[in-house]
Amino acid sequence: MSILANRKTDDNFEEIPVIDFTDASSSNPVRRMALAERIRDACVNGVLQTNSSGFFFPRLVVKNHGIPEDTIANAVEAGKKFFKLPISSKMDLDIHKAKNYKGYTALLGENTDPTGRGDLHEGFDIGWEERESSRSISKDILSRDDSGMSGTNVWPNLSGFKEPVLSYYHSVVQLGLKLFPILALALDLPENFFEDKTTKPAAIMRLLHYPPQSPSMLDNDGSVIGIGAHTDYECFTILWQDAISALQVKNTQGKWIDAIPIPGTFVLNIGDQLSRWTNDVFKSTIHRAINKSGQERYSMPLFFGVDYDILLKPIPSCISAEMPAKYEVIAAGEYVKRRLEETYTHSTQK
Ligand SMILES: O=C(O)CCC(=O)C(=O)O
């Protein structure tokens, strides 16, 4: 009898739970399991708190997780410098030129919510790229089908940019790889369930810049906001946001709950791939961002998917006679690509 399949996601939350992630890298399996249980409770029902959701703040002591404050600050500064470049230099790296969705997204270039008219942010996307200090990946793994999602990154000719951005990317990739085993435990799976499915980190990083949203834009019809209502496409997202509150998460009653920034923490949220693995036991949460602060806002999400050639199949403990499989089986890369195509179609030149 499956334990998980009979759990129901309770999205009727009023606050976003805070979870301490220190034990993610504990050598003590009991501590890792305890953390996994807290995450499961936060994701599937209100055992931890009645107001739980698939969206939570890991309380990360950055120092203890290999992500020093200056690694974050240097990446943020690099992003600010990049976004200040003339639009012509940024458009040289236009994301529409790269089939693997890497490079620059101009203001309104993305339309995350199909009912919107374009997102009021600009962005810069990269994927996995080896560094001298990173583990090298075997040719066998590199040659596997990735639905065209891997491929090379594009970089601006801007000194002091690539190194801090890649340094942050690799630090957060290490953290993300520690979370997969915890999530596996939370799903009553062997701790190494995701190990052979995350051999080449299918992790996309974005630098995002949200200009202040003018009140008139909001008064119109609300169809242009920082990032329209959406779910993320991968298993989970680790998001750094600055001190400006703009991110909101939707509960089942349709109420938008502020994900107020907490210094020294990342927002960690569940994405669609995990909904598919778990047949919605872990449900990806709808979120959006509106920058009403009058100031520039910056954020840096890293989206962690499974290898692009892995099929997203429901895990057996998440299906039952009452909860039959909900989703078609699809390769992770194809799924991500499909969602990206939808997001960028409106700004693709015909
Ligand atoms: O900037 C944020 O706070 C959210 C970004 C986001 O949701 C995304 O890039 O998918």
Ligand SMILES: [Fe+2]
């Ligand atoms: Fe998102």
